[in-house]
Amino acid sequence: MAVMQTRGTHIKWVAAMGAAIALLGSAWLIHAEWTHQRNAFDTQARIIHRLLSQQMVQHEAVLATLALVPPTPDAALPLTSVYPHIRSVQLQARAPLVNAEPASAQPAAQAATPTPAPTLTTTPTSTLTPTLKQPDTRLTATQWSAGRYRLTTAGTQATVTLDIDLTQWVRPPEWPELSVHMPLGINLAHGQQVFVLQPMAATRWGWPLAASKTIASDSQPFTVHTRSALTWGHVPWVPLAAWWLAVAAAAWAWLAWQAQRTERQRAQALLRLGQVSRLGTLAEVGAGVAHEINQPLTAVLANAQAARRLLQDSPPDIGVLRQALDQTVQQAKRAADVVARLRRLLERPGERQPMRRVALADVVTHVLDLLAPTLQQLQVAAQVKATAPVHVMADPVALEQIVHNLVQNALQALEHVPAKERQLMLTLAHTPHHGVLTVADTGTGIPPELLPRLFEPFMTTRPEGLGLGLTLCETLAAHMGGRLRADHHAPRGALFELQLPLARTRP
Secondary structure, three states: OHHHHHHHHHHHHHHHHHHHHHHHHHHHHHHHHHHHHHHHHHHHHHHHHHHHHHHHHHHHHHHHHHHHOOOOOOOOHHHHHHOOOEEEEEEEEOOOOOOOOOOOOHHHHHHHOOOOOOOOOOOOOOOOEOOOOOOOEEEEEEEHHHOEEEEEEEOOOEEEEEEEEHHHOOOOOOOOOOOOOOOOEEEEEEOOEEEEEEOOOOOOOOEEEEEEEEOOOOOOOOEEEEEEEEOHHHOOHHHHHHHHHHHHHHHHHHHHHHHHHHHHHHHHHHHHHHHHHHHHHHHHHHHHHHHHHHHHHHHHHHHHHHHHHHHHOOOOOHHHHHHHHHHHHHHHHHHHHHHHHHHHHHHOOOOOOOOEEEEHHHHHHHHHHHOHHHHHHHOOOEEEEEOOOOEEEEOHHHHHHHHHHHHHHHHHHHOOOOHHHOOEEEEEEEOOOEEEEEEEEOOOOOOOOOHHHOOOOOOOOOOOOOOOHHHHHHHHHHHOOOEEEEEEOOOOOEEEEEEEEEOOOOO
């Protein structure tokens, strides 16, 4: 459980770090893309301002040229064909200046040759700029919201008026192309009036871009307003998806590497456990095995001595002698079985052995017989409760080792309580699919903080313990298809419950 919690915490930490890195990278990608789009927009706005400025300068050059040449009926014809937005050109010749005459004749001469005014008479309109920086050029708007205005200049030869319609202005080749990805709206403002040179569809969601700059022209000081908008379509979805996939792949690779590293460490720990568990198991069951081996050896010695005495009789009792020898052979085989079982247990503690039908009560009785000296020394009377015979499918050697270890741990816990309070209860029961053995004691119990980690390797509550017995028991139970759990025993002590698959009823 603790390992799973640690792994879950590690996964959450890696996920949080991955999400933070992905968000930071996404912010950088979006900022970089939008900076690129802003730079592209600024470049287009500068191009638009430059082209409009060039066109306004061209208007001034046309006015200056026509004002310096004598007016002729067809002088302005080429302009309207070359510049479609110049709808008409009006030329009015200026009278030559007259030399000075005597004072008496001067009023008559002036009345005879009046000087034409250098102004252009138009329909009543609003004047955007009544006084320009250049005194010889005036700007008059007739329908400015529709892009119509007039330029009038007075030259040495003629007064020239250009009627300009910007809606007919042919865009230069350098003019930025219309793009759905980056739409451009262009307005020309003069004072409070605005002419929409290039409309832009309104965007419902977006982040506006705008640039404004006044044309450097004394006669046509329009302010160019260029606008656009960044929408969700400008978000770099493909790089973002690639970035998130890369971060997810890196996080997954990191978790996989950590899992492999943890698994290697666990495998190394299990390998060390396998090497040390032999000594741990020997320390746990040594006393019991010594007692079990001592019994057949004592019987062998007694039968051998009896056989030797019978041989000294004359004549010897062959029947009794044969019986003593048979018992000697049986006890020697029993001692050999105990040694072989101990050897297999120490060499391959986790090896899966063939499962057999085992009576759980017989194993409990045998273990209690092995630990009888310890029970007598501690003055503990083991209580065994069984409502019905319980048969399980198990490896007899592994099952005996688990039961021996659980009872031995209980007896060690009972050493630290008064003799009158020492109790050891073994309960045999069964569920529909499992046989259950419960070992409970009234000893010192299990500290609450150590209960979740009780089956971890090298976890022990005894200073002289190795912390391998319960780990080995849990492993053996799992190999037999069962489980082992620990809990507190009220009002004091510990409780261990072993569940093993229930054996089928024999026909």
